[in-house]
Amino acid sequence: MGDGIVMSAKSLKRPGFSFLSRLLLLLQGLILFVLLLGYLAAYIPPDRFWPLAFTGLVFPWIAxxxxxxxxLWLFVRPKFMFIPVLSxxxxxxxxxxxxxxxxQPAGIEKSDSNINLLSYNVRLFDLYNWKHGRISQLTDSIFQYINASxxxxxxxxxxxxGKHDDVVIADSIRKYSGLKHEYIIYTSFxxxxxxxxxxxxxxxxxxxAGIIRFKDNVFNTCVYTDIVKNGDTLRLFNLHLESIQLSEEDYLFVTELRKRQEDSDFFSERSKKILRKLQGAFIRRASQARAVGEKITESPYPVIVCGDFNDTPSSYAYHQIAANLTDAYRKAGKGISETYAGNLMPYFRIDYLLYQDKYFTALNFDRLKKVWSDHYPIKSLLVFNPPAQK
Structure with missing residues (x-):
């Protein structure tokens, strides 16, 4: 009779255990499916199949x-641990x-071959908080950071x-940085x-210098400059790809998402609006990235690329531009190093420093986590190894 009781207890346990295993297998299968789609998002153009771009957006979280x-598998079915390990x-x-x-190197010797590189989306230097023709505290902080860097x-x-005649940003940057040469392109609308x-x-x-103009877009662009350092020429690309163009209402909706969920109609309408904006941005960035990538390939000089891609490292846009280039963060960075400081995409890296490793080597990479803009500044110290003169 005792044996019968033991058998009954075991048989009762099996169905519950089996259900949990099936549930985990279903979840694991779903994770692998989204992970695969997120991986493929880097290679499928959003202007051909845009839904895949969303899986690239969530790729790190699914990973x-x-x-x-x-x-979970360790406690439920250890033999299935190979699935997440292998994937x-x-x-x-x-x-x-x-x-x-x-x-991170403790100290770096100064050298004529070094290039100290800084890229920053400054969000118009906090323009709308200037008062009485005087720059804001955030703007001054940006100037001081440039001076220190x-x-x-x-x-x-x-x-x-600059908003007023007594505030000329280019003059201030020249003053704080000591940089005497510039190439500035203003928007024509x-x-x-x-x-x-x-x-x-x-x-x-x-x-x-030259411009890569993007079709049907006057607010985003890419410029390149040919710079002569110690007799050797390099080409620097500075770009700003399509943004999502969210309104203040969109940002407010994202930050107060939980409160707004009570109003299902409002939630549905606003969510669809944001998704449409994301879709449009994915599609437009695809053609913009291809245009930049083609120009990089055509460059007769060693290439450095800096800028705000407005997209993640899993994106099609990033891979179109970064093909055959080295990411300074991957080579010399440390930690997560997100570059977006806003509420929409926390912990996302959307600003990049790239280079041709045949001619450059990154000694370090740094991102200053100061909220002076909706982006963090990024910088890297490169060593320039120019091609041999013919």
Whole structure:
């Protein structure tokens, strides 16, 4: 009779255990499916199939969820642990876009071959908080940071010339950075030149420059400058790809999402509006990235790329531009190093410093986590190894 009781207890346990196993297998299968789609998002153009771009957006979070399946399988069915282990190993190279453990050098000797590079989307230098013709505290903090960084090459996205005659941003940057050469492109809209755009400042002479204009877009662009350093020419790309263009109401909705869920109609309408904006931005960035990638390939000089891509390392846009280039963060960065400081995409890296490793080597990579804009500034010290003169 005792044996019968034991058998009954075991038989009662099995169905519950089996259900949990099936549930975990279903969850694991779903995770692997989304993980695969997120991996493929880097190669499928959003202007051909845009839904895949959303899976690229959540790729790092799905990868983290996949890793968290390990302890669950350990306690439920250890023999299934190989699934998250193997899948994580298969995407390990891609995970390096989101987390790095490089050692930071204690000290770096000054050298004529070094290039101190700084890129920053300054959000118009906090223009709308200027009062009585005087810059805001945030703007002054940006100037002080540029002064402390002493970059050799400075790429600024969402540049603004200045609101009043007594505030000329370019003069202030020259004063604080010591950079004497510049190339600034202002936005032209409805036949009128606006005082905002994209700017490149250099310690060395700029001997040539050009623009890659994006179709049906006057607010985002890419510029390139040919810079001569110690007799050798390099080409620096400074770009700002399509943004999502969210309104203040959209940001408010995102930050108060839980409160708004009570109003189902409002939630549905606003969510669809934001999704449409995301979709449109994914599609437009695809063609913009291809245009930049083609120009990089055509460059007769060693290439450096800086800018605000407005997209993650899992995106099609990033892979179109970064193809055959080295990411300074992957080479010399440490930690998560997110660059977006807003509420919409926390912990996302959407600003980049890239280079051709045949001609450059990154000694370090740094991101200052100060909220002076909706982006964090990023910088890297590169060593320039110019091609041999023929």
């Amino acid at each position: 983290l969820l996949n890793i968290l399946m390990l302890p 994580t190993l298969l995407i390990w190279g891609r995970l390096g876009n989101f987390m790095q453990f490089n050692r 002493q970059p050799d090459l400075l790429c600024i996205q969402e540049f603004h010339a 409805n036949g009128k030149v606006r005082p905002y755009g994209i700017a490149t400042f250099s310690r060395w002479p700029i001997v040539n």
